[in-house]
Amino acid sequence: MKPKLLSTAPFLSVVLFFWGILFAQAQTYYALQIDRNIRVKAEDITAEYQPRLVMGTEQALEFRNTVAKYIIKKMSVENNPDITKGQRRYRLKLISSHESSEMGNVLYPYQWQEYLRIKPRIQPLSYEESGFDDAIVDYQSTN
Numbered sequence: 001m002k003p004k005l006l007s008t009a010p011f012l013s014v015v016l017f018f019w020g021i022l023f024a025q026a027q028t029y030y031a032l033q034i035d036r037n038i039r040v041k042a043e044d045i046t047a048e049y050q051p052r053l054v055m056g057t058e059q060a061l062e063f064r065n066t067v068a069k070y071i072i073k074k075m076s077v078e079n080n081p082d083i084t085k086g087q088r089r090y091r092l093k094l095i096s097s098h099e100s101s102e103m104g105n106v107l108y109p110y111q112w113q114e115y116l117r118i119k120p121r122i123q124p125l126s127y128e129e130s131g132f133d134d135a136i137v138d139y140q141s142t143n
Contacts, residue, residue: 038075042068048122053111062106070099078126092125 046064049055055063077083077091100119104112 038068038071052114052118066102
């Protein structure tokens with residue numbers, strides 16, 4: 001009985017490992033399939049970058065998929081009513097930073113530098129004004 005138990009444990013662990021990977025990929029694919037607007041928006045953003053980055057077909061596809069993945073993440077933060085405006089702004093900046101870093105794996109170094117340069121114009125961070133944005137005063141200018 002014991003030798004049979006030892007031989008099934010590695011098999012089960014391998015099966016569970018692959019099942020976990022497939023489940024995670026299926027979730028991302030399902031999220032992309034649910035909202036066609038996300039795919040269309042990602043295609044539009046990719047088309048805006050294309051003239052400046054001059055990506056190949058496979059590279060543009062990977063770029064579009066990365067953009068779509070981060071659109072989903074941004075939407076989850078923007079639609080979360082449980083976080084404050086400050087937390088929302090911080091998380092959106094963090095997501096944008098992670099997106100930029102991941103694009104370093106998709107693009108060649110010279111493309112990535114251009115991407116970083118033009119990203120604020122093509123994908124600006126949404127900015128919600130708080131009541132204290134204009135309350136900061138430079139103390140040196142008041143003396």
